[in-house]
Amino acid sequence: MSLKWMSLLLLIQVMYCFNAGSCGKVVVLPMEYSHWLNVKIILDELVQRGHEVTVLTSSAAVHVDSGKSSPFKFETFPTPLTTKEFERHFKHSVNIWTYEFPKYSIWKLYSKMQSMFEEHSDVLESLCKYMIFNEKLRKTLQESKFDVLLADPVVPCGRPTTILELMAKADIWLIRTYWDFDFPRPLLPNFEFVGGLHCKPAKPLPEEMEKFVQSSGDQGVVVFSLGSIVSNLTEERANTIASGLAQIPQKVLWRYEGPKPETLGSNTRLYKWIPQNDLLGHPKTKAFITHGGTNGVYEAIYHGVPMVGIPLFVDQPDNIARMKAKGAAVRLDFTRFSSEELINALKTVINNPFYKENAMKLSRIHHDQPVKPLDRAVFWVEFVMRHKGAKHLRPAVHDLNWFQYHSLDVIGFLLACVATAIFIFTRCCLFCCRKFPKSRKKKRE
């Protein structure tokens, strides 16, 4: 089984914990930013259903918040890294990816990518070490006798192990997509596609926001966000975008934390935070300008809103490529697009019914499932607890080595049989050739 790196980012791993004890004790090894937002939805539901949830997190955590009002228990292990440093490191990687990578030639890109990944994995490896070698934490975890471990293995951390070994140990994989978003391909039965589990019907907007949205009249509004990591832009990019948005007939709600761009039009309002799901579910919303993160794309699918995709990094270009292929998005190249291109892209997805129709088609597919994604995710976490794993879904391939996987043992055996048969046949022929001339000669004598 081969899985490319990009797909791994979309995986959440559910593993059976070998310290089986009393039921309903869940331990979670989460990731930061949008990944945490996604896993948190599952954890909230598990707490609602009476399970005890313990979250393993470092003292440098950014979004994984161990605040007092949290319904989860937290096991926070200390690290010399501060939250500020960790956040700065994340944003630094994102900036390199967003602004520098597109400038490089394909040859230079590879070495630059490698050095960025090395730096990134150094930081995450150090965090991993502070967890693994924390004796007190290890003892607490062992004594807790958890029933299930829910891990988001974007960055593998543990025992000495390989990524394949880690994958083989998971009982159930909860995948952050579904067939509204993904393309059909063969998959193993312990893969459960729960994309969009965080989506909900829209709630009413804050009063001021609702007033602004209603003021758009029949033209409606455009929602614009680049996700939970990117809240700031270079002055040049911000002004290009703002001047483009100023020229469209729609009102625009833009999540942006940077300084107000000079070219900002009166139809555009900046917000440090927007209720994205509620906005996308608003009947006045005509389009969504997005960086193509899985969570945002799913909210657009859920509410049937066509997209203008401006992918930045990691799986985002891939996500937007999918939405484009399904006819629900137009793609812009972040470092290069002009105001005119932005205007044209918005005109296309808003005025050409093709895009709205396709977005609605994806929405219908998403809503027409026998069980909702969140309920399926929770079902399989509970299944692993109830049955102490899901071994009946484990493919035998995990017990084969590469030699057996490629049937080389069988092929080798068959080749050996053929070789033996040829050898014996040749020997027999040679033997006969030697014998018969003699016997003929004897007869003649």
Added chain:
Amino acid sequence: MSLKWMSLLLLIQVMYCFNAGSCGKVVVLPMEYSHWLNVKIILDELVQRGHEVTVLTSSAAVHVDSGKSSPFKFETFPTPLTTKEFERHFKHSVNIWTYEFPKYSIWKLYSKMQSMFEEHSDVLESLCKYMIFNEKLRKTLQESKFDVLLADPVVPCGRPTTILELMAKADIWLIRTYWDFDFPRPLLPNFEFVGGLHCKPAKPLPEEMEKFVQSSGDQGVVVFSLGSIVSNLTEERANTIASGLAQIPQKVLWRYEGPKPETLGSNTRLYKWIPQNDLLGHPKTKAFITHGGTNGVYEAIYHGVPMVGIPLFVDQPDNIARMKAKGAAVRLDFTRFSSEELINALKTVINNPFYKENAMKLSRIHHDQPVKPLDRAVFWVEFVMRHKGAKHLRPAVHDLNWFQYHSLDVIGFLLACVATAIFIFTRCCLFCCRKFPKSRKKKRE
């Protein structure tokens, strides 16, 4: 995608009918015997939910019964073949498979199998022709404007076509197994595993039967059936079985239509028909002697009853091999087993807790699904009606030819690139070799 013949027998195909019209009109092309019993469960549920079900069947049908009390509409097309002849033909094939095939050497078996298959497919092809070339029927079907076609494509019948083309046209495949029965392997997302959809909690037994079952005391009972096709045995086999059964401490309920075997014990009762599911769900039932048909095996899984498998033909050896590998069955060789072997097999599955434990484990897996198999089957039939197909689940592989499927076009292009590069490089080298000696000579001059 490759699917072996055996698996095909377990498939039910749901195809979107191109004559889309008013909602809820289902047309069915069923198969005989156990296949019909299985599909009928889905059809009953569809009728319950208000859909109109039309069954296409020949005048020679055996089990597909167009009796007055049926909740379905029937479109019966005439054939010169009578029901008696059709039934005789089926039983003849089964007899050859059961009694003659095991006698042949592997070399002879192939030619015998081929001739049997040819004879069998001749009969079914003639039935197919009587349907396809029936102008009146064709007109009726066209005017009916069905929303969905449910077909059981054991024997492909239609337009001129290949099995692969037929498979590619199906929107959803309902598979008659699940992961309690099957082994995990990669599959496409338009495959829905609905094995055991016919299983239900046990109803009370008829009074006389309940009395007999209760008379078994703590020893309990053994249920014995060889399925809906085989109801008769040779005298020798019947007596071997009967004398074996006579020596066990359990009471035995045996579904058997042949003459009473001489060696039949007082603990064994023969029945022309048994309420198999209700018997398997009875707390007194200790074991099930089965030919390994999918329906019977699933009833045993549902109720957690260990099995003695006596597979006869088609997919039955495969089914029993699965149950044996999962530790819920012991297998006997039909033409050869002795009374002692039968006794030992029954003792093993009844007295060794390993078999009961594994049967119960499969039962727990079967019952612990987010949605019941029948509800999932009906959901996907209705989905195809609602969405006029399920094109979003159709893998792109169906649009590739064999050349593209094996990436031969890509490999060819890359090889051509390498060849061109080598050609140009060699030419350049030759050119340089010719030029430089001359220029050196010139310099010397």
